[in-house]
Amino acid sequence: MGAGIVGTALAAYLGERSGLDITVLERGPGDRLLGSTGHAPGFLGLLNEVPVATELARTSSDAYERLEHRGLAGFDRVGGLEVATSSAEMTRLEIRAELAGTYRLPAQILTASQAAECAPSLVDREACIGGVLYPHDGTARANAITAAYKVRAMQGGATFVHDAAVTAISVNGREVRAVGTVDTQFHADDIVIACGVWGPMIAPLVEVELPLTPVAHPYVYGPDVGGNLAQGPFVRWPEHHVYARAHGPRLGLGTYDHQPRPVPIDELGHTAEQRWPGALFDDAVARAMALLPAVHRFTPEKRLNGVFAMTPDNLPLLGPVGDIGGLWAAEAVWVTHAAGAAHALAQLMTGTAPDIEGLEALAPGRFAGRTDQELTESSLRLYRDIYSST
């Protein structure tokens, strides 16, 4: 269920096995992505203090690098630059760079001038103390990746059914039996919930819990400045909870520096986009914009209030769900981790030993016994620091 980047990649990996009959049911149309995948600006940073997340990101970036769709590469390994504007932050970034070494990830400590030279449209030499460049990070084209996986999945025999919202799941004893849309039943031995922020609407159909919280997040695009801006690394200012990149001739900038804004399930529409909430996001964007060199600050031409899923520990919900045989989840998975997560789940589903260790840290049932309120609060607490883990 769900043909965002996660469900589509999973269908492609399952399609590599013989003897499987794979159907992807997607509520949206076939010609565009209405879920979070269709909105993601595509930052892919490999380093995470949780080893399994780093491995999922590494696997994903390697997979995306090999994909292309209609001449667009899945991944540009342009690097990721973390910038400090205070000496305390620079010390923290240096400690993080040491951690990268333990994961065999290259990290280069840069002076302020080197950091500004690396990303001249984004780093203000005057405000910068220094930075760390992660050359293996980069930017993913989530739309192109999903399209490429769809082609591969169909070549592997998968069928995609669009305009097909799942409204029912049949369980026989403790085994899944079928999924239903308003007018059709599809027999199924295994069912995967890959519905992104809408996962919690599916979970009650089988009386299980998927503790994820949809949150609203601002990202703005600047005007077309004509010609391509220097396509250097994407840049993060972890202490300010801000990140930015060039998209061809435009700059793009996102910020977590605001009161978290959970989106109640009953306010989710059919797209992972919400109305811009005015001052809450305007003020945060204005603060973020002040980090750019004065000549590159811009008036947003497009403002996106996108919705994505947070979990209480910032990790995906990946694996078997509850005690219902054949029910699986691949939820709250970032683009950063999607291919690795899909590949690992395909291995679990087909009884193959996973290549990646530590998947139990992602088990969907790991929060059992905690109240909904606690889980939501934990998820929201992590929102601001999504890019400054460690």
Ligand SMILES: Cc1cc2nc3c(=O)[nH]c(=O)nc-3n(C[C@H](O)[C@H](O)[C@H](O)COP(=O)(O)OP(=O)(O)OC[C@H]3O[C@@H](n4cnc5c(N)ncnc54)[C@H](O)[C@@H]3O)c2cc1C
């Ligand atoms: C503004 C923004 C910025 C982001 N930035 C980044 C970033 O820089 N880096 C990064 O790694 N990630 C980023 N993300 C997060 C990332 O986009 C998501 O985590 C990822 O795309 C989720 O993919 P998915 O396939 O799980 O979900 P989705 O893409 O949401 O797909 C779920 C699909 O399920 C379908 N569906 C829902 N309900 C049903 C149903 N009942 N029946 C059938 N189908 C159903 C939906 O229509 C949808 O197509 C960002 C997200 C947003 C919104």
